[in-house]
Amino acid sequence: MAKVAETPMMVQYHEIKKQYPDAFVFYRLGDFYELFEEDAVLGAKLLELTLTARNKNSENPVPMAGIPHHAAQNYIDILVDQGHKVAIVEQMEDPATAKGMVKRDVVQLITPGTKLNNGLGNDKQNNYLAAILPRNNRYFLSYIDLSTGELKATTLKRFSDVVDELSSLEVKEIVLLKEAQTAESKIANSLAERGLVISTQTTVDVNATVSFLTQSLVHENEAQVTAILLNYIFDTQRRNLDHIVPAQSYERLAYLKFNQDTRTNLDLIQNSRTKKKSGSLLGLIDETKTAMGGRLLKQWVLRPLRDVEDINQRLNMVEAFQNDFFVRGALQDHLKSVYDLERLAARAAMGTMNARELVQLKRSLSAIPGIKSVLLSSQDILKQSGERLEDIQDLAGLIDEAIVDDPPVSVREGDIINDGFDSKIDEYREVLSQNQQWLAQLETSERMATGINSLKVKYNKNFGFFIEVSRANVGKLEEGRYERRQTLTNAERFVTPELKEHEHLINEAQLKRTEREYELFITIRERVKANITRLQKLARQVAGLDVLASLADVADNHRFVRPSFTVDSIINIQQGRHPVVESLLEAGEFVANDVDLDETTAIQLITGPNMAGKSTYMRELALIVILAQIGSFIPANSAVLPIFDQIFTRIGANDDMAMGQSTFMVEMAEANLALQEASAHSLILFDELGRGTATYDGMALAQAIVEYLDKHVHAKTLFSTHYHELTTLADKHTNIENVHVGAVEDDAGELHFLHQIQKGPADKSYGIHVAALAGLPNELITNATGILKNLENENVVATNSQSSELSEQVALFSVSDVESDETKELFQKLDGINISTITPLEALNALAELQKLRK
Known part of the structure; x- marks a missing residue:
């Protein structure tokens, strides 16, 4: 039987799937993302979707499962949290104007290490992606949190150190250079056995961006492994990543070092029994008010300092906050209004920030003058911390002036920009605001002209504006003036040239308004992006203040003292x-x-x-x-x-x-x-x-x-x-x-x-x-007590017997031997043995030592 020819759409799908064989391909079709073939079968099982088929009546129907595009994020999170990758395929042109097959391409590959949405309750967690490069009996490690831009690199001596560092960072995905028959394959196998997702990178392009981000790394191989990591991110994310901070090199022994066993034994980050934060050291001392403060505190717990000056600087701040209760309380009240500045700045840089997040940024920045004022009212180091804060009110003022306080989630449907901010938008809104009045006047005039008191002028998203008349009154309409648009059971819907012209005017005003609002939103988001360095510096300062104030709270609440x-x-x-x-x-x-x-x-x-x-x-x-x-x-x-x-x-x-x-x-x-x-x-x-x-x-x-x-x-x-x-x-x-x-x-x-x-x-x-x-049981306890007494008695007998044997061994020495220096040393050791307290094991050890001296 001849093979059934593939449709152009399935040809396109297979071309994309071939590039991402280890990922679920979310293929955009209208308002849905579709999964096909093996992806559909497995995806339906994992996501509890209805499995259907394309070309159901053909000999080889194609398994298919669909997801509404507006709900896709929840499904993506489920798959990625289970260790899978998801390739997002979008329509690259308008289907209404496209000639032939609509162009589609992968706009983002979401993986466990590149996931930006950490989910509810995980805002205090980092999500690290790491790369490893084995060279010259050393292991070079680089890691990044894409949601904050943190980028670091280090050199490790042993593979066990690599495993421990990855465990400490809670890394879920590793990037390796794709080289056959090398140490990379052994690393991949070992880490895969530990449940990590393994990804590979073939090309390592050291372009201007990579050079800028790795320029501070002195070690060539640290720069190389960081380049591998960055190239993987650039290839998979396909978006602006200006928020990534230049890489910092660190030495593990610059911090108090302990391994995963110690972290588990001490319940540092989570309770070893419940696997939850509650019941751990971090759970006890985390009184932070911001997400970025919570992440920083966790980093501190995992990497205590070894430099006593740095430690005392932190202790001085904790002591200052403890001594100034009112400043600490006022600061923490302001911190409650601060959203996640690190991740907001990153979303602006990547072009994923929406209008609601702009408002969150404004509210966060609006809290900074209050924080600054509170710190300046204190003394010494708290005052100095206040002086170092930059409040960035120019950006907060712009957002406040431009963006409404409660904007919609979508940035393409309008109602984002404040009245009075832009004259063109105001003009369009004026036209739209007059729409209801015009429609009411039209309805009145049409009723008078036709004599139909039940006539109504309405709007429907699918059919636009129309005049609705009951079927009994249709004959009263002037022939040639009313164009039928829709027939209902009990009514007919019509349009007139006048209404069509008005609809065109309204649609044009609506379209131009939403387009203009989107343009202005993008302009404001670009302003945020241009201030990325200032925002990241401010985020680090606020996070540090949050952690230190939290530690002062803990000291007060749990009666801690300064060491x-x-x-x-x-x-x-x-x-x-x-x-x-x-x-x-x-x-x-x-x-x-x-x-x-x-x-x-x-x-x-x-x-x-x-x-x-x-x-x-x-x-x-x-x-x-x-x-x-x-x-x-x-x-x-x-x-x-x-x-x-x-x-x-x-x-x-x-x-x-x-x-x-x-x-x-x-x-x-x-x-x-x-x-x-x-x-x-x-x-x-x-x-x-x-x-x-x-x-x-x-x-x-x-x-x-x-x-x-x-x-x-x-x-x-x-x-x-x-x-x-x-x-x-x-x-x-x-x-x-x-x-x-x-x-x-x-x-x-x-x-x-x-x-x-x-x-x-x-x-x-x-x-x-x-x-x-x-x-x-009591019977068992009584029996055990008797057995113990017998064992103890036997031990006494054995000890006495061994002591007797030891005496016999000593008696074997001749009198002439006593006169030598060696035998003097031997008898001195013998005199030091307390036979009444010696254990069987010690008796054997003593005898062995005496025999050694005799030989």
């Missing part, structure tokens, strides 16, 4: 608190704790029962450090801290089955990362390290790790453990200190947690008590 910093290796926190946990409890319920590690104490070994608060104590130290280094006050009575360079955490039992790693493997990998990467200026939190394997394996590894940290790393470390045998390390290493979480048993044998960190080791683990608290 101080030292070059000494000490941590001295008085009555520190976990801010998120405390916020979930009733006032006064949270038990505060001191954290005191002097220059001679690098490691705290923390013992105590489960649920007593060991993990809370560890986490609160990390959160206090992070808050301090973002420039925030902290939850404590006082705090003296060093500046940390990195935070490493190993908390909780996690696996990574997708990458073929068990819980214990992940545990060891995270421990290794800290051992390899940490410096003396790092903070390490290890919670129950070694529990993922057999007892003696875990105990041996835990002790070896503690001793390695003490000997080689020298980082401030909190190490919680149930291996009580490890507490003896504090007797041998001056840099190790024992602390425990207090717990007491009442007369009935019930356990009560004190949640208080106390000096020295815990006397026991209280594991069976915790099991009883969890509600395990």
Whole structure:
């Protein structure tokens, strides 16, 4: 059977689809976007559309699904949020005047990384698109938020650093240079496995725009990867992108560094259990009033500072806002009127800003003089901040003069420009305003001329102006003067030469008015675009003020105090608190704790029962450090801290089955990362390290790790453990200190947690008590208690036996050996062993050391 010839429209569709095979093609047909073939089948399923067919009666009907163009954005958002791409195909000429097939082309490719509409409730979220370039055993990364114009680049040593940075930025789409059989393909496969959308860029045109945006990048490969990213955006967006800010290079180690595991363990951005902002550190401290302030605060939390001068500048502003409550309150009242200046400016640059958004911009700019005045009424640094603000009232005044306060969404249907702003528009409006009066007069005169009192002059969008007469009265009309326009069941509709002439006049006035209004709107939007640099600078200033005032609010509401910093290796926190946990409890319920590690104490070994608060104590130290280094006050009575360079955490039992790693493997990998990467200026939190394997394996590894940290790393470390045998390390290493979480048993044998960190080791683990608290059956608890006593007795016997064996080994030495220097050293070590407290593992270690000396 001969193949059925394609229609010209389907030929056009297939040509476009061939260029965008991995995207849903939204093909414009009149008032609808149509999906065809595979796009229609899958799109109907994902978007819950009715699946129909083109050429239903043919042997090969084409699956088709339609979407009204005015509702397309909602459907596009659904697809893009699920990781798909959408190519928007528009009619490039008027179908009414087109000769032959209407020209169509892709006007925009919307992808997860280029989506501008973040959706309701996501205005405080960035949407980053990134590009990666592997070169010379390094990875070069560039990223952009197209909705704000933020553009940055960096160099990373390892692929794991790339993955972590992408995770921190919450990047959804990656652009790679399209090169066969290179590292790019391996990167693409690895990132695709992690759920990221992979896009490729073939051409890298370093034109004038790209050169301007990359001129500040010193490293050639950082400039190259940024060029790849920019070319992808230029090719897919096909619109003006003058709002993109010249790229800035940054170094990860310029900030306090921590990985995704630490962000999750500490619930920095979202609660690890609910995956929501509420219940996280960011959720607690975000009192910002603007969308751009909320985005900036999140960036600060993810990238705390390491420069103490920069930190103190922020703290000075927070303190100033805290001390001047009235200025802070007045400022925040004005901030409530400020819309998203960053994204409004970007939409103006890209030509997508509508009249309502112009009004939002005007209202935002109108709030700036009030903000400026409030700050100038204060003292010192707040006053200086006010002096630096540029209010841009020339632009606000233009918008106020030109645009009505409540314009329609559409910018092509008129009713946008204020009366009195443009004489031509006023003239057209005068003609249109007289229309109703003229029609009323016509209706009166026609009734008198025909004698038909029920005659009406009406307007319909489809048929224009007409005279409506009931069918019973049609015979009264003068023949030859009335031209029939429409027949209804009970009436006839006519036009007259006079009415047709008037309709032409009205339509011309309406068309010219809407055209003139659109021209003026575009002119005003271009004025906004010409002020893009001023607007972006103002947006950054307002966002910073918003964040700092928010942190002052948090300090007041949660009793935070200003930290101080030292070059000494000490941590001295008085009555520190976990801010998120405390916020979930009733006032006064949270038990505060001191954290005191002097220059001679690098490691705290923390013992105590489960649920007593060991993990809370560890986490609160990390959160206090992070808050301090973002420039925030902290939850404590006082705090003296060093500046940390990195935070490493190993908390909780996690696996990574997708990458073929068990819980214990992940545990060891995270421990290794800290051992390899940490410096003396790092903070390490290890919670129950070694529990993922057999007892003696875990105990041996835990002790070896503690001793390695003490000997080689020298980082401030909190190490919680149930291996009580490890507490003896504090007797041998001056840099190790024992602390425990207090717990007491009442007369009935019930356990009560004190949640208080106390000096020295815990006397026991209280594991069976915790099991009883969890509600395990009494019979089981009694049985476990008996088993524990038997095990403890066996351990005593084993310890005594091992001590006896050790004595026998020592007795093997000859008397002559005692006289040598080597044997003196051996017996000195032997004398240092406390047989009454030594554990089985320590006994074995001691014996091994003595044998080594003997050999």
